[in-house]
Amino acid sequence: MADKKLKPGWKVWRFDQIATNVNVRIDNPSESGMDHYVGLEHLDPDSLRIRRWGSPDDVEATKLVFKKGDIIFGRRRAYQRKLGVAEFDGICSAHAMVLRAKPDAVLPEFLPFFMHSDLFMNRAVEISVGSLSPTINWKTLAVQEFALPPLEEQQRLVDVLQAIEHTKEAHHNIRQGADQLVRSMLSELLNGDWPVVELGSVVHETQYGLSINAGPDGQYPMLRMMNIENGLCVENDIKYVNLTEKDFEAYRLVHGDVLFNRTNSYELVGRTGVYELEGDHVFASYLVRIKTNKEKLEPKFLTLYLNSDFGRRQVLAYATKAVSQANVNASNLLRVRLPLPPLEMQQKVLDDIARAKSAEDAVVARYSLLDGMKKRFLTGNAEGAGGI
Numbered sequence: 001m002a003d004k005k006l007k008p009g010w011k012v013w014r015f016d017q018i019a020t021n022v023n024v025r026i027d028n029p030s031e032s033g034m035d036h037y038v039g040l041e042h043l044d045p046d047s048l049r050i051r052r053w054g055s056p057d058d059v060e061a062t063k064l065v066f067k068k069g070d071i072i073f074g075r076r077r078a079y080q081r082k083l084g085v086a087e088f089d090g091i092c093s094a095h096a097m098v099l100r101a102k103p104d105a106v107l108p109e110f111l112p113f114f115m116h117s118d119l120f121m122n123r124a125v126e127i128s129v130g131s132l133s134p135t136i137n138w139k140t141l142a143v144q145e146f147a148l149p150p151l152e153e154q155q156r157l158v159d160v161l162q163a164i165e166h167t168k169e170a171h172h173n174i175r176q177g178a179d180q181l182v183r184s185m186l187s188e189l190l191n192g193d194w195p196v197v198e199l200g201s202v203v204h205e206t207q208y209g210l211s212i213n214a215g216p217d218g219q220y221p222m223l224r225m226m227n228i229e230n231g232l233c234v235e236n237d238i239k240y241v242n243l244t245e246k247d248f249e250a251y252r253l254v255h256g257d258v259l260f261n262r263t264n265s266y267e268l269v270g271r272t273g274v275y276e277l278e279g280d281h282v283f284a285s286y287l288v289r290i291k292t293n294k295e296k297l298e299p300k301f302l303t304l305y306l307n308s309d310f311g312r313r314q315v316l317a318y319a320t321k322a323v324s325q326a327n328v329n330a331s332n333l334l335r336v337r338l339p340l341p342p343l344e345m346q347q348k349v350l351d352d353i354a355r356a357k358s359a360e361d362a363v364v365a366r367y368s369l370l371d372g373m374k375k376r377f378l379t380g381n382a383e384g385a386g387g388i
Contacts, residue, residue, distance in 0.1 A: 006147055046081050048084055065090075066098045099115075192341065200335065223259065257274070258274055
């Protein structure tokens with residue numbers, strides 16, 4: 001990297017001049033004397049905050065020791081962008097690196113932001129080795145060169161980036177609170193003193209979808225499992241089929257139909273959405289159409305219930321289970337039991353949850369905006385400097 005390309009005061013460093021690879025190993029985690037274990041599963045992509053952890057008693061094999069303030073960087077599958085700053089002492093997965101800033105070159109507060117930049121993360125992906133589980137070797141990372149601003153400029157950047165990060169954390173907490181509010185409202189309703197009925201008693205009809213191959217061209221768009229998201233039918237990756245007029249009329253969806261994903265992995269079976277799309281759509285064979293008795297059961301209330309933890313437990317209780325998949329046929333689906341509040345109560349909770357979800361969506365949008373602002377700020381300060 002030529003010095004003439006650098007901003008005044010910037011300097012090129014090898015990564016081992018910026019950070020120390022702390023390679024303190026412990027063979028028996030349960031005897032580590034630590035209270036926290038951080039695995040790669042505990043690190044959230046694109047978040048410096050470690051919000052979850054496990055116990056050393058729950059894991060075996062060699063782990064790495066980290067101290068408060070160290071950076072835990074997921075060196076396996078670096079494209080997942082998993083990196084967190086420890087707020088406590090503990091042990092972590094050996095598939096991570098424990099890194100500690102060298103303060104003569106980089107402020108400890110600045111290093112994690114630098115490592116979250118696209119320039120660093122893209123380089124980390126480039127130097128990873130292996131096809132199934134690409135991993136970074138320290139010797140390769142150590143010799144990578146990066147341009148950094150002087151310490152005074154790093155401090156200015158840290159002040160701005162920490163302010164953005166604190167605001168993001170506040171928005172994350174609001175989002176978590178909104179999600180908990182929705183769960184609480186639903187729990188309170190479902191635990192009320194309502195009659196419990198079998199779904200079949202409040203459903204007019206169930207119907208399996210079309211067993212026909214769909215493609216990129218055709219007369220009619222056909223909804224599949226991936227077209228159900230957040231309780232609604234959506235037009236993602238739409239495929240098409242050709243049908244006779246008779247078959248089209250037999251499988252044509254109308255507003256208020258509920259689509260239930262009857263077979264897939266345990267995480268996806270039972271995914272349910274209400275059809276409210278414009279235009280003419282039909283549906284695939286592994287979906288079941290449910291037409292509710294709308295004088296007793298709001299379609300969106302049924303969807304809310306079947307997608308909830310309460311409803312999923314009911315669905316899986318009637319599923320035929322294989323090693324990695326489950327299947328719920330239409331007959332068993334109709335045996336699923338649900339609390340049945342009056343229609344006005346169903347609508348009230350739907351309206352309350354819609355308001356909470358709207359607030360949550362606004363927070364999510366604001367969070368994404370802040371994340372984009374952070375990335376643009378890092379990129380803008382890297383222009384003409386060889387990158388940060």
